[in-house]
Amino acid sequence: MSHLSRTLPIKRAAHVYLVHEGQLLLVEERMDDGSIFYGLPGGKANAGETLGDAAVRQVLVETGLRVTDLMFVSLIEGELLTGTRNECYANFGRFTASFSGDLAPTDPEVVGVKWVPFEQVEGLVRYGPPPEVEERNPLIWVPTRDFVRGQPRAYYPI
Template identity: 85%
Template sequence: MSHLSRTLPIKRAAHVYLVRDGELLLVEERMDDGSIFYGLPGGKANPGESLADAAVRQVAVETGLTVTDLRFVSLLEGEMLTGTRNECYANFGRFTATFHGDLDPTDPEVVGVKWVPFAQVEGLIRYGPPPEVEERNPLIWVPTRDFLRGEARTYYPI
């Protein structure tokens, strides 16, 4: 029997490309298996919270930096992790911003924050089996690769 309609939970998240002298800021998080995962600062939006507000809040917690003048870069949208218990419809916003302050993460999951030269960013990416970490899906990194090359599109179906 085919399902004509189904309800998927919506996952909304925002991440920010923070750039300084040809380097991109990445956060280091420890996964359940003890490995280190590198990702963009940002994260899930709370119910009723805009993606922009989520970006500002999450960057502050994960890096200690205050971001201002948020500028929209890309929207990633589509079904993710189909057929798993983490199946969802994703709305991910990507922004750039002006920032100030000192690197001082307060998120207990963040073990480090690191400025990485553009040329080294893709070498840090590890793709893992979903549903462990959605951000390890290669499609999530295509917009970052494009951004680093100066070729970001405004919309990415995922």
């Protein structure tokens, strides 16, 4: 049960499922421990920025692609990383979109961008240490698992 009487920082983020011929676009980022992390393009919303605007901005810097016609898929909401220094209340929106342009990331944290067949997406997911890395939390990947299986839900409480 959540303790909503506590004050937690709120983290708002948006990620986009970009699909082409049965493949999902993932970004490759290097983690602090040197390993490669695969994630959806997107990221944190700035103050005063809608989730949709954050999705457009973040996808452009992480992939080089311009996205339009955002369609809402799901919302992930709840307390995340409880007991760590990054503890927060999360509102993470997931969208699909049309896209144009060429793959040309400008985000220095992105070391690659890769089209991955749906059936291979789950095999790239890494869980585990360090625990403060939210992307390695299995709950963050459940909506993506459901999406590639063709069974997305609209709401995922953490």
